[in-house]
Amino acid sequence: MSLLDELIQSLSRLPGVGKKSASRIAYHLLTTDQEFNTRLGRTIHSIRHHIIRCRTCGSFTQRDQDPCSICTAVNRDRSSICIVEHPQDVITLEATGAYQGLFHVLDGVISPLDGIGPEQLNFNKLLARIKDEGVTEVIVATNPTEEGDTTALYISHIVKELGIKVSRLASGIPVGGDIEYADRITIARSLRGRTILD
Amino acid sequence: MKFLSLTISGFRNIDDVSMNLDARHVIFIGENGQGKTNLLESLYLSCYGSSFRTRRTSQLIGFGKERAKITVRIQEQDAVHTVEALLQQGSISMNIDKKEISDRMELMNRFPCIVFTHEDIAFVKGAPQEKRRFFDQTMCLHDPLFLYDLRRYHRILKQRNQALKDQRLSLMPTYDEQLAHIGITIQQQRSKTAEEFNKLFPELFSRVSGMDDPPIMDYRPSWGSTATRDEVKKKLSDTLSRDLRFLTTTSGPHRDRFICKKGSADFSQTASTGQLRLISLALRAAQATYYKNKTGRLPVLLLDDVLLELDHGKRQRFIQELSGYEQAVCTFLPEEVYGHEQQFSDVLNYTVSKGNAYQ
Ligand SMILES: [Zn+2]
Numbered sequence: 001m002s003l004l005d006e007l008i009q010s011l012s013r014l015p016g017v018g019k020k021s022a023s024r025i026a027y028h029l030l031t032t033d034q035e036f037n038t039r040l041g042r043t044i045h046s047i048r049h050h051i052i053r054c055r056t057c058g059s060f061t062q063r064d065q066d067p068c069s070i071c072t073a074v075n076r077d078r079s080s081i082c083i084v085e086h087p088q089d090v091i092t093l094e095a096t097g098a099y100q101g102l103f104h105v106l107d108g109v110i111s112p113l114d115g116i117g118p119e120q121l122n123f124n125k126l127l128a129r130i131k132d133e134g135v136t137e138v139i140v141a142t143n144p145t146e147e148g149d150t151t152a153l154y155i156s157h158i159v160k161e162l163g164i165k166v167s168r169l170a171s172g173i174p175v176g177g178d179i180e181y182a183d184r185i186t187i188a189r190s191l192r193g194r195t196i197l198d
Numbered sequence: 199m200k201f202l203s204l205t206i207s208g209f210r211n212i213d214d215v216s217m218n219l220d221a222r223h224v225i226f227i228g229e230n231g232q233g234k235t236n237l238l239e240s241l242y243l244s245c246y247g248s249s250f251r252t253r254r255t256s257q258l259i260g261f262g263k264e265r266a267k268i269t270v271r272i273q274e275q276d277a278v279h280t281v282e283a284l285l286q287q288g289s290i291s292m293n294i295d296k297k298e299i300s301d302r303m304e305l306m307n308r309f310p311c312i313v314f315t316h317e318d319i320a321f322v323k324g325a326p327q328e329k330r331r332f333f334d335q336t337m338c339l340h341d342p343l344f345l346y347d348l349r350r351y352h353r354i355l356k357q358r359n360q361a362l363k364d365q366r367l368s369l370m371p372t373y374d375e376q377l378a379h380i381g382i383t384i385q386q387q388r389s390k391t392a393e394e395f396n397k398l399f400p401e402l403f404s405r406v407s408g409m410d411d412p413p414i415m416d417y418r419p420s421w422g423s424t425a426t427r428d429e430v431k432k433k434l435s436d437t438l439s440r441d442l443r444f445l446t447t448t449s450g451p452h453r454d455r456f457i458c459k460k461g462s463a464d465f466s467q468t469a470s471t472g473q474l475r476l477i478s479l480a481l482r483a484a485q486a487t488y489y490k491n492k493t494g495r496l497p498v499l500l501l502d503d504v505l506l507e508l509d510h511g512k513r514q515r516f517i518q519e520l521s522g523y524e525q526a527v528c529t530f531l532p533e534e535v536y537g538h539e540q541q542f543s544d545v546l547n548y549t550v551s552k553g554n555a556y557q
Contacts, residue, residue, distance in 0.1 A: 110369065112360035117369065146353040146376075154372045 004030070056129070058105030058122055059090040070094070070103060077101045080137040081130065083155060085109055085148070089141065101139070104129065109147040110154055118154065130162065141169045199309055199498055200525040201241060202271040202278065208263035209285070210236040211553040221546040224527040228550035234529040237550065238313065238500045241527060244270040244281045245309040245498075247292045247302045255288050272309055275495070281309070303349075306342050310497035312486050314504045318478035322458050323466040329456040333417075336485050337391050340492040344387055351380045351451060359446050370438060377450060378430040384451045385419045391488075392417035392456070398491075399484040406483075406515045407476050413460040413469075415481075420453035475507055483519045496524040503529050517542075 001009070004026060012022035029037055054061045054068035061068035070076065070090070080101030084090055090103045106121045129135065138159050142148035156166040201219040206212045211233050226234040235251075239258075242250050249258060259266045265286035272279050282293040292299040299305060320328040337344040358373040392415060400412035417423075421430050433449065434441075441448050458466045458477060466474065486497055499520060505513050505528065520526065526542075529550075548555040 110372075112357050112364055112366055112369070117361075117364070117366045146350050146357070150354070150357065150369075150372055150376060153375060154369065157372060 053087065053105075057090075057103050058107060058125075059087045059103055078133055079135055080139065081126075081133075081135045082139040082141050083126065084141045085143060085151075093141065099139075101137075102129075102133070102135075106142075106151070109142055109145070109151040111147045111150075121151075127158070130159065130164065136164060138164055138166045139169065140166065199272055199274040199311070199496070201244075201498065201527070202273055204237070204241065205269040206237075206240050206267070208260040208266040209240055209268055210258060210260060210266075212236055212240070213260065213553055215553070215555055217548065217555055217557075219525075219527070219546065222525055222544035223542040224525070224546045224548070225542075226527070226529045226548050226550045226555070227532055228529075229532065232550045233553045233555075234550045235502050236553075237555065238502050238527060238529060240268045240283075241270065241498070242311060242313050242500055243283055243290070244268055244272070245305065245311040247283065247290055247299070247305050250313050250315065255285055255290055259285055274309060279309075303342060303345055306338055306345055307340055307493075310339055310489060310493075310495060311500060312339075312482060312489070312497050313500040313502065314479060314482045315502045316475075316504065318482060318504075319474050321481055322469075322474050322477045326453075326455050330454060332481060332485075333388055333391060333395075333415075333456060336395065336488060337387060339485070339489050339497075341387075344384075347380055347384055347387075351377070351384055354380065355447055355450065355452060362441055362447070363445050365442075370435070374431050374434040377434065377447070378427045381421070381451050382425070382427050382430060385421060385425070385454070388451070388454065389417055389419065389423065395484060395488060398487055399480060402484050402487070402519055403477060403480040406480055406512060406519055407473070411460065413458050413465040413477065416457045416459040418455045418457060420449045420451065420455075472507065475504075476512070479504055479508075479516060480519075483516070486520065487522055490522040496522055499523045499526040501526060501528040503531070506531065506534055 007026045007029070008019070008022045011017055011025050012019050014022075017025070029040075050063050051060050052063050052066060053059070054066055054071055056067040056071040059068055059070070065072075077100045081104055082093065082099060082101055083104050083106060084093065085106055085108060087105050090105065093099055093103070104122070104126050106123070106126070108116055108121055110116060110118060110121065130138070138155065140152040140155050142151045152168050156168075159166050201224075203216070203218055203220070205216040207214050215237075226237055228234045239249055239251055243258075252258065265284065267285070268283040270281050272281060279295055282296075284291045284293075292302075292305065294308075318332075321332040322329075334344070334348060338348075354373060354376045358370075358377065361369045361373060396414045400414050403412040404410065419425070421433065425433070434447075437449060457464050458469075465477075469477070486499060489495070489497055505516070508516060546557070548557055
């Protein structure tokens with residue numbers, strides 16, 4: 001296999017990149033200035049050295065800042081903890097600016113079909129944090145999939161035993177999402193799960 | 199809804215066909231093996247993105263061909279849509295008006311079409327899952343959420359069964375709660391549908407068959423007809439040891455049964471083949487009427503050779519029962535076609551031979 005083929009192969013393994021875009025990117029890299037390639041190569045090479053997982057919550061952080069800036073912030077609400085599936089979910093929720101509490105990354109969802117149970121996820125750490133940090137509210141922000149539901153329900157079973165309030169992020173029509181025929185299921189679901197405004 | 203035109207390339211034995219379908223009745227006449235059913239199948243596939251005869255896409259692509267393409271123009275509530283199905287490398291991709299459909303669920307009740315085939319007899323006398331399939335289809339036709347619930351239920355069931363195999367007992371209360379929650383919803387929907395269906399189907403069957411005491415379709419939910427969510431949760435936890443022994447979930451909507459009952463007996467055990475066929479036809483006709491009543495919309499009916507075994511009187515009475523459609527597409531053998539002109543008006547006739555269709 002030529003080096004070019006190998007590059008296309010590797011690029012097409014990236015999420016959202018098909019065979020076609022992979023070769024477009026590869027040909028672009030062949031003609032762009034060398035300095036750009038060098039910088040990109042260096043960044044890719046060192047990214048996992050510089051960006052690590054926070055030892056407390058599991059989200060991404062700089063190597064020289066562990067625990068992360070959220071875990072160490074003095075002005076955040078430490079009585080509330082939001083549980084997410086993946087580190088990038090923390091970034092998404094932070095970007096809204098609507099949440100001031102702490103986070104906890106599970107690193108997946110409960111799915112026996114994929115060999116994942118509570119033991120394979122970041123659960124023990126979660127329970128320890130809830131006890132140590134005096135948390136009084138747990139918000140579960142897993143995705144609205146079957147496995148996301150299972151995980152949320154499992155969390156509520158174990159956390160409620162500790163006498164702590166558990167809530168789940170409401171799912172429905174995404175803000176700014178286009179309400180078209182394709183989204184009928186979402187709309188039908190949100191109609192069924194409608195809440196009374198008072 | 200109504201099909202206006204059909205263009206096919208490389209589908210089964212149909213190399214290249216383009217036809218006008220703009221009539222209330224479209225008749226495909228031909229000997230067996232010439233391609234009549236393939237034409238019906240292509241129309242069905244345009245509506246649902248799957249075949250009613252096989253799940254293997256490779257079987258649908260013509261011999262020696264790499265891909266197949268079906269294009270139909272459909273009139274639906276004053277708008278005309280173009281639906282394209284592209285079959286290649288074992289998968290089917292669907293486009294409506296050049297926009298790709300990512301989930302077949304989106305197609306489910308968009309272009310309502312109901313197919314009548316000989317295999318429908320399995321809805322009366324077949325494995326329990328065949329009978330469930332009929333009622334599930336009936337609901338999915340007008341309620342996309344039902345299919346959504348059904349899919350979720352089966353996903354959670356698979357997870358629970360895997361958890362049983364892996365002895366992940368700490369997860370059982372969670373799965374029991376989830377199954378009870380969605381399962382009860384499914385059960386209530388099936389029960390309501392069976393009740394409404396039995397106000398429709400027995401009388402319809404009586405009118406066509408002349409039988410005074412028609413059968414009904416009796417719904418027997420695995421969890422019992424009066425179970426509440428909490429009772430189901432308790433039942434699931436009480437039967438955990440049995441589930442662990444069989445390494446599978448032994449109760450729930452996936453074990454529900456429908457029985458074609460006459461009096462207190464299972465009619466499918468005593469009925470003649472002719473009666474069974476007539477029941478299956480009446481089930482489909484009732485399905486079409488049920489859809490019309492629920493939505494106020496008229497489906498397309500695809501009838502694959504099913505009028506064949508009816509005598510003249512039954513055939514006429516059956517066709518009368520089918521009045522609630524915007525278009526019917528039927529296949530006939532050349533020798534049995536005589537007389538259909540008197541039964542149908544606004545007809546387009548095609549002769550189908552060796553994968554071609556001639557007007
Ligand atoms: Zn952190």
